[in-house]
Amino acid sequence: MIFNRLDILTPEELERIVDTSCSMLEQAGFRFEWDFALNLMREHGCKVDMDAQMVWIPRRLVMEALEKMHPLAAPQEYPKLFWAPWIGMKFIDHKTQQPRSGTLQDCKNIINVVNHLENVSVSSTGVVPQDVDNRLPDLYMAELLFKYSEKIFTTWTFTVDTCRDIVEMALAVTGGEKELKESAIINYLAEPVSPLKLSRHSLEIIKLYGEMNQAINMGSMVQVGTTGPATLAGSVALQLAEDLASLAYLYCLGSQSPVSLGGPMQVADLKNGNCLYAPPELPLIHLGIVACAHHLGYLSGCTSGLTETNYPDFQNGWDRGMSMILLWAAGSEALGMRGQIGAGQGFSLDELALENEMGGMMMKLSQGISVNDDTLALDIIESVGIGGSYSKLDHTNKHFGEYWKPELFSHEAFEEYWANYKHLALRAHEKVERILESYSLELQIPQDVADEIDRIRDRRIERLKG
Amino acid sequence: MELFEKIKDSIIEMDEDKAGELVRKALADGIPPMDILGKGLVAGIEIVGERFKADELFLPEVMASAKAFKKGFELISPRLKETNYTPRARVLIGSVEGDIHDIGKNIVISLLQGNGYEVYDAGVDVSPSKFVELAQQLKPNILGMSALLTTTMAKMQDTVKSLEEAGLRGSIKVIVGGSCVSAEFAAQISADAYGENAGDAVGIVKNLTSI
Numbered sequence: 252m253i254f255n256r257l258d259i260l261t262p263e264e265l266e267r268i269v270d271t272s273c274s275m276l277e278q279a280g281f282r283f284e285w286d287f288a289l290n291l292m293r294e295h296g297c298k299v300d301m302d303a304q305m306v307w308i309p310r311r312l313v314m315e316a317l318e319k320m321h322p323l324a325a326p327q328e329y330p331k332l333f334w335a336p337w338i339g340m341k342f343i344d345h346k347t348q349q350p351r352s353g354t355l356q357d358c359k360n361i362i363n364v365v366n367h368l369e370n371v372s373v374s375s376t377g378v379v380p381q382d383v384d385n386r387l388p389d390l391y392m393a394e395l396l397f398k399y400s401e402k403i404f405t406t407w408t409f410t411v412d413t414c415r416d417i418v419e420m421a422l423a424v425t426g427g428e429k430e431l432k433e434s435a436i437i438n439y440l441a442e443p444v445s446p447l448k449l450s451r452h453s454l455e456i457i458k459l460y461g462e463m464n465q466a467i468n469m470g471s472m473v474q475v476g477t478t479g480p481a482t483l484a485g486s487v488a489l490q491l492a493e494d495l496a497s498l499a500y501l502y503c504l505g506s507q508s509p510v511s512l513g514g515p516m517q518v519a520d521l522k523n524g525n526c527l528y529a530p531p532e533l534p535l536i537h538l539g540i541v542a543c544a545h546h547l548g549y550l551s552g553c554t555s556g557l558t559e560t561n562y563p564d565f566q567n568g569w570d571r572g573m574s575m576i577l578l579w580a581a582g583s584e585a586l587g588m589r590g591q592i593g594a595g596q597g598f599s600l601d602e603l604a605l606e607n608e609m610g611g612m613m614m615k616l617s618q619g620i621s622v623n624d625d626t627l628a629l630d631i632i633e634s635v636g637i638g639g640s641y642s643k644l645d646h647t648n649k650h651f652g653e654y655w656k657p658e659l660f661s662h663e664a665f666e667e668y669w670a671n672y673k674h675l676a677l678r679a680h681e682k683v684e685r686i687l688e689s690y691s692l693e694l695q696i697p698q699d700v701a702d703e704i705d706r707i708r709d710r711r712i713e714r715l716k717g
Numbered sequence: 718m719e720l721f722e723k724i725k726d727s728i729i730e731m732d733e734d735k736a737g738e739l740v741r742k743a744l745a746d747g748i749p750p751m752d753i754l755g756k757g758l759v760a761g762i763e764i765v766g767e768r769f770k771a772d773e774l775f776l777p778e779v780m781a782s783a784k785a786f787k788k789g790f791e792l793i794s795p796r797l798k799e800t801n802y803t804p805r806a807r808v809l810i811g812s813v814e815g816d817i818h819d820i821g822k823n824i825v826i827s828l829l830q831g832n833g834y835e836v837y838d839a840g841v842d843v844s845p846s847k848f849v850e851l852a853q854q855l856k857p858n859i860l861g862m863s864a865l866l867t868t869t870m871a872k873m874q875d876t877v878k879s880l881e882e883a884g885l886r887g888s889i890k891v892i893v894g895g896s897c898v899s900a901e902f903a904a905q906i907s908a909d910a911y912g913e914n915a916g917d918a919v920g921i922v923k924n925l926t927s928i
Binding site: 284340341352379385386388409410444445448450452474476477478481521522523524525 | 772775776777815817818820821824866867868870871897899901914915916917
């Protein structure tokens, strides 16, 4: 089960935030940078200014969209902990521990490692490869995931053209349009440009995925203090407004895509305008947006468990743990993005291995406490009686296997620990090396489908040359 | 002079109204605009810059000081044109073609204006040919380009090439920035500098132009 015990906002406060978000869409309006989208919204009763590319969305339409769109499938169709690797530009080379641009081989290694980390439930390529044509890295990323990921995956879609290609690849994998529409094999993070803008390419991509009923995660990225107000409530309301604008658009398209509300909100470092990755304000705003999503009947994802540090030290553990536990306790269905280090300076396989360890604990927490005759163990307690021991019992033997056991984290006694000292970072690194040495990527789809994916990719490359 | 100190303090104290009021008084008192600029406005903004560099101030504070500076500068600007005043470097800045993100660019603009640089905002989604057209028209010392998407980074290289083809590259220094850009990429496309974050802008422009 997923817990939902932590509520930092009252229902009245949530209603006020929702009301504020709707007021934004009615009064401030939203920029849709595509005439098709503007005309569509006008047909559904919105006031539109074509020259200014502005739309004002009535709350009636927002409420209708919320009521009639489909929340993203519940945990029975997604893992209990939607736990996907972060995707960034740089890779922390796990041999040299130095940052460099990500490569296609790094993507393959990351998929390989993720395939064999038991607590990372969703795959991605971890980095955007920089050794390919930078007009279509997303196509290469999707190709690798379709071919080699043993888990469901999330990828990025950067352009309308590559979106069409990725959809075509998905059609090849699933076997046809009907099958694709029933599968939700691919997904899109619909990310407006804050504040209050949706670019043409995002609108087109939402339409393309929406036509195929693929999952769309409404995921604005308001940055508190720069693209959103410096006050947390205001930024949460703005984030929700941007999510709702995308949702209203998708609804007007007539899409059956399952959706979630949320998104990778950020807090600005007002020393330099960059993003902060682990201030306490970050879990607060994510708790806010998760609460809003749940209040409106939708599943939610957030970014949590991130760190500012460049090394697995005390701060790293605290940064990650603080936000992860809070968002888990609030019932966030997705807790992304794993494997990043140094406030998004790079993706690290060693960090991912450490977070896999965390993931084991999180999975255990998610199981909660099972209450039944066997687990209450009244008959066992009565039979052991006063001052007895439970350690030799069949009941203990039956149940101790359910405990979480560490693989990387230390449980040694003081003397043993120092006699056999090996830093946690090194233990994680060795695990990564073991996986990469022991396993190779194996094709997860039939060869003819892989060939078709290659053909789609090569066709795009040829078109770009032309 | 006490009035210069007060003008300087109004910048440091981020008081736009006071800066305006004091500059008007200084002009009415017949104080040369170059002195108002150098001994009052610039003196204040330089202290702000030093404090920002020393991590004593945050961006919103620097930008508030920049607003106060801009207010004062706008009041003396018509009088400066009557003298042989040469502005600090002229900067043309925009987000590249295909990119509509502008928050970093806008912070840079505020910081540069607040330090007395002449800044022309080309806006967002600016094509290489548009950058060249504006460069021919405005003759900037610096061209700043911002890109937040990997798919738009290539337009930075296209713009640099376009400047070369137009015979402008030798007279314009190019600075690139944005979350997907790196020092490595900047070197690859032969840009003159890379700004890791918006706060670096003033220092980089100063280094490149020695102004």
